[in-house]
Amino acid sequence: MxxxxxxxxxxxxxxxxxxxxxxxxxxxxxxxxxxxxxxxxxxxxxxxxxxxxxxxxxxxxxxxxxxxxxxxxxxxxxxxxxxxxxxxxxxxxxxxxxxxxxxxxxxxxxxxxxxxxxxxxxxxxxxxxxxxxxxxxxxxxxxxxxxxxxxxxxxxxxxxxxxxxxxxxxxxxxxxxxxxxxxxxxxxxxxxxxxxxxxxxxxxxxxxxxxxxxxxxxxxxxxxxxxxxxxxxxxxxxxxxxxxxxxxxxxGEMPPPPSPEERINQALLHLEHIVALKGEDRGVREMRGHLSWYLKGIRGASRLRAEINQAPDRESVVRLLTDYREQARPTPDMP
Ligand SMILES: Cc1cc2nc3c(=O)[nH]c(=O)nc-3n(C[C@H](O)[C@H](O)[C@H](O)COP(=O)(O)O)c2cc1C
The missing domain is CATH 3.20.20.70 (Aldolase class I)
Structure with missing residues (x-):
């Protein structure tokens, strides 16, 4: 268009x-x-x-x-x-x-x-x-x-x-x-x-x-x-x-949808915003819904979601997301 x-x-x-x-x-x-x-x-x-x-x-x-x-x-x-x-x-x-x-x-x-x-x-x-x-x-x-x-x-x-x-x-x-x-x-x-x-x-x-x-x-x-x-x-x-x-x-150009890595990075940033405003306990709790939407459709999302819902604090949520991001990163072609 x-x-x-x-x-x-x-x-x-x-x-x-x-x-x-x-x-x-x-x-x-x-x-x-x-x-x-x-x-x-x-x-x-x-x-x-x-x-x-x-x-x-x-x-x-x-x-x-x-x-x-x-x-x-x-x-x-x-x-x-x-x-x-x-x-x-x-x-x-x-x-x-x-x-x-x-x-x-x-x-x-x-x-x-x-x-x-x-x-x-x-x-x-x-x-x-x-x-x-x-x-x-x-x-x-x-x-x-x-x-x-x-x-x-x-x-x-x-x-x-x-x-x-x-x-x-x-x-x-x-x-x-x-x-x-x-x-x-x-x-x-x-x-x-x-x-x-x-x-x-x-x-x-x-x-x-x-x-x-x-x-x-x-x-x-x-x-x-x-x-x-x-x-x-x-x-x-x-x-x-x-x-x-x-x-x-x-x-006039439509950019492609975000990669899994971009989605995780955005989720991490959103988590920082919410914890800064609402405090850690409430922020982590309220972030669960958003995280499940950020992860929709990406590989291994249901397991990651379940783990996030059990995560007790900000640090564990960050760790789960960053670990996932490392695994999701495309491996460079071997020379
Ligand atoms: C979780 C949720 C909360 C909503 N809260 C409101 C609200 O506070 N005020 C409102 O006018 N509509 C509210 N809506 C309706 C949306 O603004 C919108 O009209 C509806 O979701 C249809 O648009 P969509 O198909 O793009 O989602 C809510 C919808 C959802 C899913």
Missing amino acids: KTKGLAPLRIGPWSVFPPFVAAPMAGVTDKPFRAVLKDHRCPLVYTEMISDKALTYANRNTMELLDITGEPRPIAVQIFGSEPAVMAEAARIVEAAGASLIDINMGCPAPKIVRNGEGSCLLKTPDLAVEIAESVVRAVQVPVTVKMRIGWSSGRIVAPELAPRLEAVGVQALTVHGRTREMFYSGQADWSVIAETVGRVSIPVIGNGDVWEPDDALRMLVETGCAAVMIGRGCMGNPWIFSRLVRWAET
């Missing part, structure tokens, strides 16, 4: 180029992983979703989720809730913390979120969804965006109708994940509803769902006409998806 025609994603004062962004993911896109994504030149990252009520109580764990100090801009902070006034209050706190964009979660399918009328449940109460968006837009100066699923179930697809209503109250961009709430993360994202939504609004639509390889991102741009592509699971343990897309946008 040619780079010609690739335009930046523009939201308020921000210009995001190339138009590929990392998805908000609870338990994944924490501060250390955002640093990794930035090292790979991802032009826009999101925090994990943060509860509006918890923000107004200012509890310690929540303030850690909101810590975006020292990170390059733009950065989006995502909030969730179901009460317009509390969401507005939370948005003011997030703006004061330095968010470049405030994103409202209308997609989370988790039962404990939906039970409270939050996340994807708002797709069943579109009037309330619009009221929340309007209340947040009025509360802050920074651009407000919404991330939603296409609907609650296949019989209740709402994105194309809801999108113009959100635009009308001042929402400046929409992300559409091509799944219904009922699908959770199974089945295939329906990109045709993303395309339909693009046709209903003049604000940028960010397409999302099932982008695993750089080529999928390029295909989504072409097939849906979306202004940008958001990548979730496809960047877990794989920040190269961004560096490869950026290189492609700059040069």
Whole structure:
């Protein structure tokens, strides 16, 4: 594919180029992983979703989720809730913390979120969804965006109708994940509803769902006409998806995927970031998921993963990874 025609994603004062962004993911896109994504030149990252009520109580764990100090801009902070006034209050706190964009979660399918009328449940109460968006837009100066699923179930697809209503109250961009709430993360994202939504609004639509390889991102741009592509699971343990897309946008050449050695080196660096920020015990524990993603598909990964999950401290994880790296290194040809 040619780079010609690739335009930046523009939201308020921000210009995001190339138009590929990392998805908000609870338990994944924490501060250390955002640093990794930035090292790979991802032009826009999101925090994990943060509860509006918890923000107004200012509890310690929540303030850690909101810590975006020292990170390059733009950065989006995502909030969730179901009460317009509390969401507005939370948005003011997030703006004061330095968010470049405030994103409202209308997609989370988790039962404990939906039970409270939050996340994807708002797709069943579109009037309330619009009221929340309007209340947040009025509360802050920074651009407000919404991330939603296409609907609650296949019989209740709402994105194309809801999108113009959100635009009308001042929402400046929409992300559409091509799944219904009922699908959770199974089945295939329906990109045709993303395309339909693009046709209903003049604000940028960010397409999302099932982008695993750089080529999928390029295909989504072409097939849906979306202004940008958001990548979730496809960047877990794989920040190269961004560096490869950026290189492609700059040069027209798509770099090859990383070697096992590069993956181990990146995992080691990520481990350092996480231990520096969260301390050794917690860092090593939280790194296990990331390590299993970094190792996906490489030879001997399942044994290495099992050993890492038993490793008690940073030093043993480092040793397991460096030993593996030495074995994986291609042996030079004999003269
Ligand atoms: C572990 C995990 C955590 C997630 N957390 C959030 C979240 O906090 N907020 C949100 O809007 N979406 C969240 N999502 C959904 C993703 O942002 C994205 O919409 C979804 O994974 C589909 O994109 P993908 O096919 O590229 O993964 C999460 C997804 C995963 C896998």
